[in-house]
Amino acid sequence: MGIQVDVVRVFTDPTGRHGNPLGIVDATQVAPPDRQRIATTLGYSETIFVDVPEAGATTATAQIFTPAAELPFAGHPTVGVAWWLTDRGLPVDTLAVPAGDVATHTTGDYTWVRAKPDWAPEFTLHCEPDTAAVAAVAATSFETGHHYVWAWAGEGTIRSRMFAPELGVPEDEATGAAAIRITDHLRRDLHITQGRGSKIVTRIVADGWIEIGGQVRRDRPVTV
Incomplete structure (x- = not known):
């Protein structure tokens, strides 16, 4: 049985065009040692593996990979997975990634994340x-x-x-x-x-x- 990958386009224009494709994988499908290989195979600029939270949870944990390396933080994956969780009826206030806790919220059609420049x-x-x-x-x-x-x-x-x-x-x-x-x-x-x-x-x-x-x-x- 294959690994299911949801795909979203992040930072589209107001008409829904363009945007950066993002692969989103339920982390239970892929063991941590295999995640880089999957991201390389997919070839998106980033793929995010998320521990899908239970209903009512306020935090979700995730790992982010480019085709060549893991990143402690990236913007389009965190915005994309925050939107994806909300779309599934599982909105969270915080995404825990290796760099730190990323606050997230939605205003109208926009999904926002907050991070430190460093x-x-x-x-x-x-x-x-x-x-x-x-x-x-x-x-x-x-x-x-x-x-x-x-x-x-x-x-x-x-x-x-x-x-x-x-x-x-x-x-x-x-x-x-x-x-x-x-x-x-x-x-x-x-x-x-x-x-x-x-x-x-x-x-x-x-x-x-x-x-x-x-x-x-x-x-x-x-x-x-």
Whole structure:
């Protein structure tokens, strides 16, 4: 019997287009030593394995993997699994991941998570003169590291792309952790368009925390 993988697209635009695909796996289906292999096989920029909570629980525990490595925290998986749990009638206030406890809540169509900037990987930030220059960057420009290419696209609005070859992600469609880093760097709330047209909203809250939010849509499940 195969492993059932639910798939959602995180940080879609308001019409439900784009967004970063996320594989979501009930952790009881896969023993911890096998989770990296499953994430590599699936090939999504991240796959999250969640201990599905009992009804009425306020916390769920999860592990996050790229095709090449485990991450202590990532934005699009935590937003995506928070939405997924709510959609199943099992909303939680907190997602426990290796980096720490991620608070989550829903406002209208947006799912939000709260994290510390230092939970995210370090990104080399490349500020370009305009959005055309961002669009012109080739993924083959980067062989190592984590790179976030961005430009202003209006007041409080940026256009961005992210490349993380060392994590097995040549280019990421929408990156919550990078959104947290750029928000901390610029010290202001942001509306971000990344990749083909995915939409991420960020806001700075008290005591160094940053929230990222966006819309999520269910996609077709797969079996591995």
